[in-house]
Amino acid sequence: MATSSVSRGCFVFKPKDSKKRKIPVAADFFNKGDAISESDRLQFSTYESLWQQMKEETERFQDNLNEKIFDSLLSFIKNSHIHLNSKVNDWSYRMRCSEIPTAAVVLGVNVPDHEMTFQRFSDLVKQSLTPHVVCLHGKECTTVKQVLQKVLMHLLGGTVNDEEAEEEDMHHSTPLSQRRIHCSMASLPGWYKAITQTSGSGSPSKKRKSCAVEKEQAPPIVIIFKDLETFLPEVLQNFITICSNYIQQLPLVLVFGIATSPITIHRMLPHAVSSLLCIELFQSLSCSDHLTTVIDKLVLTTKFPFKLSGKVLQVLIVIFLYHDFSVRNFVKGFQLSLLEHFYSQPLSLLCCSLDEANGRIRNLAHGDCERIRQVPSFMRYVDCQDSEKQIELLTNDQYLKDDVQKLLKDLHIYHENYFPVLKCLHVFTSSLPKYPLGKQIRELYVTCLERNVWETEEYSSAFQLLGMMANNELVSLLQKCIDVLKSSKQQKPLTDIRQKLEEFLSKFQKLDDIAPEMHDKEGDENNKTSPEKSLQKKTDLYELQKTLMEMKKSRRSKKLSRFEALRMEVLEFMDKLVRQYLLPPETQPLHEVIYFSGASTIRRHLNATPRTALQTALSKPYNYLQNEALRSEGGTITNTAPDICIVYKLHLECGRLINLYDWLQAFVTVVSASEGQDPDKPSKGQVDQVLHARFIHAVSELEFLGFIKPTKQKTDHVARLTWGGF
Incomplete structure (x- = not known):
């Protein structure tokens, strides 16, 4: 019955064939449990119509607000790999060819809006410039291997696998789009060459006209880092270094989504890596x-x-x-x-x-x-x-x-x-x-x-x-x-x-x-009748007092210009x-x-305040379960309440350290009374195994919610982490 810890851990097992959750819609919100009246239907249809108009208006003016920065980004991507009228032996041309064109887009700290902005930008790039666009999230790319997998999977299609499945793929004569691809950038140049040759095939005359600018017309490969600050610096550095080795063969363009400041790039990347990038800054609307x-x-x-x-x-x-x-x-x-x-x-x-x-x-x-x-x-x-x-x-x-x-x-x-x-x-x-x-x-x-x-x-x-x-x-x-x-x-x-x-x-x-x-x-008239002029003449005390009174009166009744x-x-x-x-x-x-x-x-x-909601639910379960048996007066412990509610209310009566044995005895006493058993039976030292398991389960849930934690001060005690209740 002894345990070394109140709870060992929490494990989540996701089903392989998980079904999508049903997202509640506004129509369910209007369903109040009774038959829907004609008035309710009219209200809902009015809501839907009005919100649709507002949504279209919002999307329209948001596109207008982002139009300027989107046009600048599209122009940058379009011209990033065009080096017309440049000699191959030109030093500046060779330097530009060895650097990866990079757009640093400062979007601000409104992170929830970035997803919508980049989604719209990605759609525009696919419509106007190139179909080869890859969007990366930092939480999905914690290693270089995962970054390469995402990039190759979006570009090549199919399933990207590691070396273990490579031997299996060699025995199957499946096409490239259906085969598992080795997780390496080395497979991209051949794929890109085949794609550009296929898309550029046509009549011989058209080929002759376009052969001079074949490189310029090749669609670029755009890789978007939506949240640059969440990427690990080592992962980003290694990926940029790998891309720089293929920049002569692939027209790569990087787009960094920055929430804080452009200096973030130099904080994450050392000079040896940042020198591989040709960075241009873009600032969005505040x-x-x-x-x-x-x-x-x-x-x-x-x-x-x-x-x-x-x-x-x-x-x-x-x-x-x-x-x-x-x-x-x-x-x-x-x-x-x-x-x-x-x-x-x-x-x-x-x-x-x-x-x-x-x-x-x-x-x-x-x-x-x-x-x-x-x-x-x-x-x-x-x-x-x-x-x-x-x-x-x-x-x-x-x-x-x-x-x-x-x-x-x-x-x-x-x-x-x-x-x-x-x-x-x-x-x-x-x-x-x-x-x-x-x-x-x-x-x-x-x-x-x-x-x-x-x-x-x-x-x-x-x-x-x-x-x-x-x-x-x-x-x-x-x-x-x-x-x-x-x-x-x-x-x-x-x-x-x-x-x-x-x-x-x-x-x-x-x-x-x-x-x-x-x-x-007005100046001449004021000079003629100005009381200040009379002060310059010799006068007695009576005349001086009279003049000062006139000056005060004239200032009060001064005529507005x-x-x-x-x-x-x-x-x-x-x-x-x-x-x-x-x-x-x-x-x-x-x-x-x-x-x-x-x-x-x-x-x-x-x-919402999660702690307040949790404490209210644990202390007043009737508010959520709507069971009449759970009604209780303030401060009392209902013996019919769920186990975690009973354990929570009992722990409110304790101090900083809680004795687990005393806590268990109090829990068994309350629960036994609700089940019609003799409350004095547990005092003999033998606790029912089912009640013991229920107590451990409830205490584990409290620990998971952050109300208690194990302590090294006393082995049979736990420490309380919160104070006050409802």
Whole structure:
């Protein structure tokens, strides 16, 4: 019964013919266990249609963002082995031919996005340049042999095997694509020569025309190291050295995916190896700028009706900034918010285009109308109406539907005016010192969503700084705002705002023409009536006091210049726009239809705390198993709970060191009571072997989860690693 250790180890045996796991889809998420109603189907179809539009839009502008670096990389690969107009005996030509062309692509620390970026880049290379592309992961290439296996398997096809199967292959006359290939780079030159000759075969005339540039037209072999930092330096060094021996026979091109800094290459490779590479650096767009574009295309737009509340958007941004910098994960969080909204909000079926929503409103059942009447924002809206309209809204379904159509249209107009004015305010405040309202528009948007922005101290501070802005700076900001309004929909309120800003701009331009003459006239008048002039004359104490009082009064009632008055007028106009159009969404009736506000749900799914979940499951198993027999009051140990839960609760009562024998006795006492046995029976010194095995198994699981560990202080004790419980 004695054991030298609580648990010896954990072993995983994977089945040879493993079947793919069934990945849950959104349709299963909408299945709540009952029969799916027509409303649920409509919600799910609306979700699918809306997300498909968002997904296509995301992929389109992400391709546009990566277009510049992709074009540069394709051009580099295309020209990497072209040495036209170079003599064979030229020293520089021979040096270039002896080095491996290498593209060092700095993608940033947003590692989850790298896979998608390289997948798209690999597809582009295969479509436009060469079919010979190999992508390598550091976790799959821990030895040089594994790297060679991956490369040869992707290029030659078939199965790459080691020397043990070589003799077996010699006795079979199978084609190259089906034979097992010896794991060596020596097999590549012959294969590549055969491939290029086969692809270049054709008419004799075409052969004569292309023989001069046969080398230049040969497709290169591109090997992509997706995560350079995860490769072992020795493996990388040996593979590069092997490739350098074949660079005269194979047009190899290496692509390094770097997450940190280009200096990583020189830290991993000594000079003797790095000198074999001809490295060119490529820098991708920063993940912060990428996120700004995503928010602008998915959130700050009226193209998609679905919106996030301020707290939900703040959760997604915090996860992005403090966890992974991954735009891909941000988009997944956005998709999860969309899915949760359509799952939890029955009225989300109206979260669609305005014309489609009007048609659905006309087909609403009485139960749906009652749900609308129970929406908090609609209840506040009803309270503000007169008594006759209140009665109609609460009793007449048709009258309610007509009013809901009007409210949804007003909500749509609210967003059409909201986003252009928000961008104009960002233009004015994003260049101020210390950025009182934030440098990025997402910071300003979150503030405007959560409260009245004009009531904050940051807003007052920003307008005080704007009140000291120079003429040329203010003119530049006005021009940017006009450009923002021109790019938005040309409807009545925005058109009037743009015309007003253009009037301000023309006044500032005219002010520059008349400023010198007016300044001279105002200076002469001030000199004539200036109280300071009287101070230069001899005077008594009474006259001096009178003059000083006049100076103080004149400073208080100092007349503003034309520029200052015009600047004040512009700021008052902007403040009026903010107070009129940047009202929080909570002020709009039926905002719950399109706004998702389940921040706690998103935080629980995306920013989970594993230790908290483990301790909750072990201390309160009813929350997960939903078995009534497991209900217990706080602090008590339920004898019907699983063994690991009993062992966990018993270990909470111990100190830093836990006596295994005492622990076992307490466990047997609790379990025996649940099974109707005599609790005093185990005290005689003989423990049932089944209970002993169950105890050892439960303790082993606790050790595997990290709650305890063996200790050398006492052989029959274990050390506790965690403190506190639920």
